[in-house]
Amino acid sequence: MAARFATKAEQSKPLLRLLKPYIPKIHSYLVLRHLSTEPINPLQKQNGDEEKFIAQVVQLLQPPENDWNFEKLRLLLFSDSTTPSPTRLFRIASRLDSSSKALKFLDYLQSNSPTPDKNSLSSTFQAVLVIASREPSSQSKLLELYKASRERGIALTINAASLLIRCFGRAGMVDELLLVYNELHPSSKNTPVRTLLIGELLRYGCVDDANNVLDEMLELNxxxxxxxxxxxxxxxxxxxxxxPGRHVSDEEIVGLVFKFGKHGVFPGKIQLTQLISRLCRNGKTDRAWDVLDNVMKSGGLVEAASCNALLTGLGRKHDFKRINLLMAEMKERDIHPDVVTFGIVINYLCKSRRVDEALEVFEKMKGEGDNDRFSVERDVITYNTLIDGLCKVGRQEEGLQLMKRMRLENGCAPNTVTYNCLIDGFNKVGEIERARELFDEMKKEKVPPNVITLNTLVDGMCKHGRVSSAVEFFNEAQNDGLKANVFTYTNLISAFCNVNNINKAMQLFDQMLSDGCTTDAKAYCCLISGLCLAGRLDDASLVVSKLKEAGFCMDAISYNTLINGFCKKNKLEKAYGMLKEMEDEGVKPDVVTYNTLISYSSKTGNLKTAYKLLRKMISEGLVPTVFTHGALIHGFCLSGNINTAMKIFKDMSSSSKVPPNTVIYNILIDSLCKKNEVELALSLMDEMRIKGVKPDTTTYNAMFKGLREKNLLDKAFKFMDQMVEHACGPDYITMEILTEWLSAVGETDKLKKFTKGYEVSAATA
Structure with a gap:
């Protein structure tokens, strides 16, 4: 016991030494307390003396170093043969007007302190760094000071190290901040210091260095x-x-979430939502589910926003099973769904045409009945989503009723989007008058229509052949101040091109340009297509020039339309010129481009060019289609070169992935019969049967012509029976051939049976 008291006495000596100068003052305070009506706090007195002491030392340090009164300084600082506390020295140094003076003060302490204390020197050096960090060119000064501390053997305090790491990080001095950290004593590398270092390393993309520090922190113990x-x-x-820095994969981030979770640390609400959104956006909905499930089960805070992000990803995948599971989990864990939560579920159910389920979710939002604890106010967006979903599945009347119900909801009135959904719904089923009535109601209810309203009605009218009504409505809307856009004009131009009213289409195009409407390439291409179909290629070329002047580029479809137009007008040179221009503009010709040119080259007997185009097509990596082979076969047949046509046909049958179709067989059979090679034509008919290619009326007509020349009645009767069997009706050419032939050979009864759908070959037998 005595030893224990002795120890306590020993321990109290520094405290008594510290209090010794104040004992008379404390005694005076006790006397004054008896005489004074106001109590005096001894701590306030002590603090006042502390402040006075610091002020005296600072005053002595104000002059240049050469003028310091070292005797007074020594008496103040070391009067009791001890060095002032680290806190005192830090406060003194912090009040000096420059880092250089503070450093001189540090040197003085290091050289003159009777009892050198490492903590005192470290605290003073911390003050030097704080002053330097506020001075111009602070980064270079701090670096020099850091080097000086190493030369003097002064250890950095945790705060000093943090200051250096932060300042070096701000200046992008990554090597230096790593040096500071690595030379710290292990006990000083605490969580805040490591966190600060990791943040600075990640700022400059030093992911691997940051991971090295983080791995140590994430160890279980x-x-x-x-x-x-x-x-x-x-x-x-x-x-x-x-x-900056190397790419960090989604899987690496997910792994960190799991590792942090073992320490009870989880991403914040915003970060968790960002991560789940990112995973879902990258098609990794399963991993997003794992992350949210892990955070929930590990006790992390999860809010509706993070669940909403996962619901969005699940909705894109149409994974309604897990949508229901997540909604149930939210309810169990008391995570309050918001209007966005329900809106996401309703939206994806509507997009999947599961409108009845969407209606059920909509009704649950009020939280009525059963154990539902949450009530969420339905907003305009929720109503609009459901109304649009109903209209998309042809339930416009229910959508209309829902709009009426919407008006009864507090603070929820139909807006422009509501009406647009309903107008579009009625348009799609051809109820243009109802759509127009809704537009009139819109104006009556003072709900402003927008350009989408205009476009929806114009498009609906045009698609249902009411082009005049569309123009009338368009003009009316323009007069009411509802400005059209490029989509409005494009719909009208396309409609007039489809009815071959090219002049009106041109007029609307000019009006669009004069109105200063922002155009796009589609408007030009639409008119170009219409002009080409009408055979007005000069006008089409003029519009192409305007398109280029406006800064747009032609696409493959527009080039193909022009090439086809020039081919139809037998202007093959211009068509080939378009192909070259297409390539020069960087627009890659497609299968349609080559097929068009090959077809017209073959028809005009320019088979050498057609073959050249075929080779070019293959070299571009495009696969010839059945149309490509058919065009060449037809071309050789027209030129009388049936042998080459048959060679192409055989190559196609043996090596091509595209088998011959009925059209190709018809071309060959017709050509062979005209060449009086009926036996070869009959072999092709057998091949069609074996390969499952169904003959049509044109096939039989070609065979009947060939058989008539050879007077092969039995074969003709068999083909007549085949036509009856396969319900392949004869046309006027069939009847003309058979009537003339069978009448001449006295077989009109067979013709009558054939026309009535009876078998004819058995009677002959």
Whole structure:
């Protein structure tokens, strides 16, 4: 016991030494307390003396170093043969007007202190760094001071190291901040220091260096584990879209979530939502589910926003089973769904045409009955989503009733989108008058229509052949101040091109340009297509020039339309010129381009060019289609070169992935019969039967012509029976051939049976 008291006495000596100068003052305070009506706080008195002491030392340090009164300084600082506390020295140094003077003061302490204390020197040096950090060219000064501390053997305090790491990080001095950290004593590398270092490393893309520090923190029994600040820093930096350094995969981030979770640290609400959105956006909905499930089960805070992000991803995948599971989990864990939650579910149910289920979810939003604890106010967006879903499945009347119900909801009135959905719905089923009535109601209810309203009605009228009504409505809307856009004009131009009223289409195009309407390439291409179909290629070329002047480029479809137009007008040179221009503009010709040119080259007997185009087509990586082969076969047949046509046919049958169709067989059979090679034509008919290619009326007509020349009645009767069997009706050419032939050979009864659908070959037998 005596030893214990002796120990306590020993321990109290420094405290008594510290209080010794104040004992008379404390005694005076006790006397004054008896005489005064106002109590005096001894701590206030002590603080006042402390402040006086610091002020005296600072005053002595104000002159240049050469003028310091070292005797007074020594008496003040070391009067009792001890060095002032680290806190005192830090406060003194912090009040000096420059880092250089503070450094001189540090040197003085290091050289003159009777009892050198490492903590005192470290605290004083910390003050030097604080002053230097506020001076111009602070980064270079701090670096020099850091080097000086190493030369003097002064250890950095945790705060000093943090200051250096932060300042070096701000200046992008990555090597230096790593040096500061690596030379710290292990006990000083605490969680805040490590967190600060990781944040600075990630800022400059040093992911691997940051991971090395983080791995130590994430060990199960780590001395300095991560905290919430660490988690926020790491996830905020890694989830940034624009971030320097190497790519960090989604799987790496997910792995960090699981590792942090073992230490009870989880991504914040914003970071968790960002991560789940990112995973779902990258098609990794399963991993997004794993992340949210892990955070929930590990006790992390999960809010509706994160669940909404996962619901969006599940909705894109049409995974309604897990949507229901997540909604049930939210309810069980008391995570309050918001209007966005229900809106997401309703939206994806409507997009999947599961409108009845969407209506059920809509009714549950009020939280009435059963054990539903949450009530969510339905908003305009929710109503509009459901109304649009009903209209998309042809239930416009229910959508209309829902709009009436919407008006009864507090603070929920139909808006422009509501009416647009309903107008579009009635348009799609051809009820243009109802759509127009809704537009009139819109104006009556003072709901402003927009350009989408205009386009929806114009498009509906045009698609249902009411082009005049569309123009009338368009003019009326323009007069009411509802401005059209490029889509409005494009719909009208396309409609007039389809009815071959090219002049009106041209007039609307000119009106669009004069109105200053922002155009796009589609409007030009639509008119170009219409002009080409009408054979007005000069006008089409003029519009092409305007398109280029407006800064747009032709697409493959427009070039193909022009090429086809020039081919039809037998202007093959211009068509080939278009192909060259197409290639020069960087627009890659497609199968349609080559097929068009090959077809017209073959028809005009320019088979050498057709073959050249075929080789070019294959060299471009395009696969010839049945149309390509058919065009060449037809061309050789027209030129009388049936042998080459048959060679192409055989190559096509043996090596091509595209088998011959009825059209190709018809071309060959017709050509062979005209050449009086009926036996070869009959072999092709057998081949068609074996390969399952169904003959049509044209096939039989060609065979009947060939058989008539050879007077092969039995074969003709068999083909007549085949036509009856396969319900292949004769046309006027069939009847003309058979009537003339069978009448001449006295077989009119067979013709009558054939026309009535009876078998004719058995009677002959």
């Amino acid at each position: 780590a001395e300095f584990p991560p905290n919430d600040v660490t988690g926020n820093v790491v996830f905020a930096k890694l989830l940034k879209r624009e971030r």
